[in-house]
Amino acid sequence: MSNKDVLKGESRDGYVKIDRYNEEKIEAVATHYKDILGQLGEDPEREGLLKTPERVAKALQYLTHGYDLKPDEILKSAMFEEDYSQMVVVKDIEVYSMCEHHMLPFFGKAHIAYIPNGHIVGLSKIPRVVDAFARRLQVQERLTNEIRDCIQNTLSPMGVAVVMECKHLCMAMRGVQKQNSVTTTSAFTGTFLSNDKTRAEFLRLITASLD
Numbered sequence: 001m002s003n004k005d006v007l008k009g010e011s012r013d014g015y016v017k018i019d020r021y022n023e024e025k026i027e028a029v030a031t032h033y034k035d036i037l038g039q040l041g042e043d044p045e046r047e048g049l050l051k052t053p054e055r056v057a058k059a060l061q062y063l064t065h066g067y068d069l070k071p072d073e074i075l076k077s078a079m080f081e082e083d084y085s086q087m088v089v090v091k092d093i094e095v096y097s098m099c100e101h102h103m104l105p106f107f108g109k110a111h112i113a114y115i116p117n118g119h120i121v122g123l124s125k126i127p128r129v130v131d132a133f134a135r136r137l138q139v140q141e142r143l144t145n146e147i148r149d150c151i152q153n154t155l156s157p158m159g160v161a162v163v164m165e166c167k168h169l170c171m172a173m174r175g176v177q178k179q180n181s182v183t184t185t186s187a188f189t190g191t192f193l194s195n196d197k198t199r200a201e202f203l204r205l206i207t208a209s210l211d
C-alpha cells in the first residue's frame with residue numbers, strides 16, 4: 001500500500017483506520033498556511049506558491065500520521081509462539097521525527113533488541129512501531145521510552161533495549177547551529193537492566209553503527 005493510499009484515509013494493513021486525511025482537514029490547515037505565507041512577507045498568490053498551503057498541509061499530516069496508528073495492535077498482528085530465547089536485534093532502523101518545540105525534523109537511527117519469552121514478533125513490526133511513535137511531535141527521550149514500553153507491554157519479553165542516535169535540525173539550521181552533534185538516548189527493561197553482560201552484548205552488536 002502506498003503513502004498515497006494512507007493519505008486517502010484507507011485502512012492500513014487491517015490494523016488501523018486513518019481518519020485524519022480527509023479533504024476538510026487538509027483545507028483547514030492549508031487556509032492557515034496561506035495566511036502564514038502572507039505573514040512571512042510572501043505573496044501566496046504567486047504561481048509557485050499557489051498550491052503550497054495544500055502541499056504543506058498534506059506533508060504535515062503525513063509527518064504526524066503516527067497519531068492514527070496503534071503500535072500495540074501492530075505488534076499483536078504478528079506475534080508467534082516460538083521456542084527461541086536468544087537476543088533478537090534489529091539495528092540501523094531509519095527514524096524521521098519532528099521535534100515538538102520547533103516542529104523541525106530530527107532524524108537518525110534506532111537499534112532495538114528483545115529477548116523472547118515464548119513469543120517472537122514479525123521483524124517488520126519493530127520498524128513499524130518505531131514509525132508509529134516517530135511520526136508525531138516528539139522529543140527523542142520520550143520516543144525512545146515509548147518504543148521500549150510498547151514492546152515490553154505487548155510482547156512481554158525477558159527484556160527490551162532501545163538506542164537511538166539522531167541529529168536535530170533545530171540545533172543545526174538555527175539556534176545553536178551545531179552541524180555535527182548527534183544525540184544518543186537509550187532505554188532498557190528486564191535482563192538488559194539487570195545483567196551487565198546482556199547489555200554489553202547488545203551494545204557490542206550495534207557498535208558498528210554507533211561509530
Ligand SMILES: Nc1nc2c(ncn2[C@@H]2O[C@H](COP(=O)(O)OP(=O)(O)OP(=O)(O)O)[C@@H](O)[C@H]2O)c(=O)[nH]1
Nearest residue numbers: 099100101106138139140141168170171174175176
Ligand atoms: N531534551 C530534548 N530537547 C530537545 C529535543 N528537540 C529539541 N530540543 C530542545 O528544546 C529546547 C527548547 O528550548 P527553548 O529555550 O524553549 O527554545 P529556543 O529558544 O528555541 O532554544 P534554542 O534552540 O537554544 O535556540 C532546545 O534546547 C532544543 O535543543 C529533544 O528531542 N529532546
Ligand SMILES: [Zn+2]
Nearest residue numbers: 099101102170
Ligand atoms: Zn527543536
